[in-house]
């Protein structure tokens with residue numbers, strides 16, 4: 001069996017075309033969606049991510065504001081900056097690029113963002129709403145994963161989903177969203193015993209651990225759907241957490257890296273920003 005590709009790049013392009021039209025429509029009603037990104041410090045990976053987000057906003061017609069702060073900023077100063085954006089009527093979404101320097105509490109920052117502008121979907125209120133299945137901003141990477149599975153018309157009801165990784169931004173919420181879609185969800189992590197036995201039970205295997213090519217064909221049930229969230233750089237080349245070449249011979253569907261989940265993440269951020277702007281109408 002050779003797996004069909006779950007092509008995130010194509011789906012992201014399609015969604016961004018639609019978003020552009022939605023933004024044009026909002027703009028005719030004098031609502032220009034606005035996203036503010038706060039970048040603290042000079043971390044090169046964060047700079048790259050922020051640039052990509054700004055470019056995507058520009059292409060979609062979303063007004064984007066980048067606020068750069070030195071890594072000597074105090075927590076109080078950063079919280080005050082967020083408060084200004086909370087009050088700013090031209091801003092629909094606020095995002096603080098993580099990680100932030102260790103002397104600032106990440107949780108305090110996340111909780112300072114007004115829940116109705118929390119387009120990353122990390123605020124405890126929005127996480128709570130996601131858990132109870134209420135309409136809210138969904139965290140972008142997990143949201144993108146679910147959109148990819150739906151686009152490929154992969155039946156989720158009653159399927160056994162195994163999520164490897166339990167971070168707050170990927171593992172935990174992706175499992176929750178798939179539970180909301182009526183899948184049966186098992187979480188695995190670094191303390192899981194017999195990981196291979198667990199992953200072999202998966203109809204749908206989601207891997208988000210940050211270990212290059214960690215999951216190989218022996219970890220996968222024949223015909224499983226495999227979603228690789230990992231982004232790792234090895235010898236200057238990007239690869240996922242799944243060994244693509246071996247797993248593609250065993251899975252029914254597989255996401256490539258790059259070109260899989262990655263492009264969907266920013267797209268869902270744009271989607272959340274536009275959703276927030278619509279509420280201004």
Ligand SMILES: NC(=O)c1ccc[n+]([C@@H]2O[C@H](COP(=O)([O-])OP(=O)(O)OC[C@H]3O[C@@H](n4cnc5c(N)ncnc54)[C@H](OP(=O)(O)O)[C@@H]3O)[C@@H](O)[C@H]2O)c1
Pocket residue numbers: 141164165166167168169170171188189190191192195208209210211229230231232261262263265
């Ligand atoms: N495509 C995208 O847009 C996107 C977005 C976000 C992240 N990512 C990528 O996704 C990957 C995961 O990101 P993250 O932020 O979720 O990472 P993270 O916060 O470092 O969490 C990693 C998770 O993997 C688990 N883990 C680590 N080694 C393991 C092992 N050997 N066996 C089983 N579980 C193991 C950890 O378990 P413990 O909890 O027990 O420590 C933890 O739950 C990274 O490569 C990241 O770059 C991609």
